[in-house]
Amino acid sequence: MRFYETRRFIFFESEMKWKRSDMMEAMIRVRIGAGDAHYGGQLVDGAHMLKLFGDVATELLIRRDGDEGLFRAYDSVDFLAPVRAGDFIEARGRIVEEGNSSRRMEFEAWKVIAPRPDISESAADVLDEPVLVCKATGTCITPKANQRK
Numbered sequence: 001m002r003f004y005e006t007r008r009f010i011f012f013e014s015e016m017k018w019k020r021s022d023m024m025e026a027m028i029r030v031r032i033g034a035g036d037a038h039y040g041g042q043l044v045d046g047a048h049m050l051k052l053f054g055d056v057a058t059e060l061l062i063r064r065d066g067d068e069g070l071f072r073a074y075d076s077v078d079f080l081a082p083v084r085a086g087d088f089i090e091a092r093g094r095i096v097e098e099g100n101s102s103r104r105m106e107f108e109a110w111k112v113i114a115p116r117p118d119i120s121e122s123a124a125d126v127l128d129e130p131v132l133v134c135k136a137t138g139t140c141i142t143p144k145a146n147q148r149k
Contacts (some may be wrong), residue, residue, distance in 0.1 A: 077134070082133070083111065103140070
C-alpha cells in the first residue's frame with residue numbers, strides 16, 4: 001500500500017488497471033477529514049466528490065496522454081448517499097470513449113469505511129457492502145499539441 005499526505009487529504013492508494021487495450025481505470029482512496037465537513041451532522045458537500053473525480057481524471061489523462069488535460073464538462077452527476085467526516089471514500093474513474101482530443105469518462109465514489117461515534121470517538125468499521133455515494137460522467141480534453149503518448 002502506498003500513501004502520501006497533502007494539506008487536506010491522506011491518499012492511501014492509487015492504482016491503475018487495464019481492462020482492455022482501449023480502457024483504463026484509476027482509483028484513489030481518501031479519508032474525509034473534519035475540516036471538510038460543511039454542514040450540520042459533519043456532512044460534506046457534494047462538490048467534494050467532484051474534486052475527487054477531477055483528481056482521478058487528471059491521473060487518467062497523465063497516464064493516457066502524458067498531460068493533465070482539462071475537464072470540459074460533466075454530463076451527469078448523481079449524489080446518492082451522504083458523506084460525513086471520518087468516512088473513507090474510494091473514487092474510481094475510467095476512460096470509456098476517446099476522440100482525437102476528447103476523453104469521455106465515468107466515475108463512481110464508494111464509502112468503504114465509516115466512523116462509529118456511538119461506540120467511541122475513534123471507532124470505525126470497514127463496511128461489509130460499500131455504499132455508492134456519487135456517480136458521474138464527463139468529458140476531458142487533452143489538446144493535440146500537448147499529447148505526448
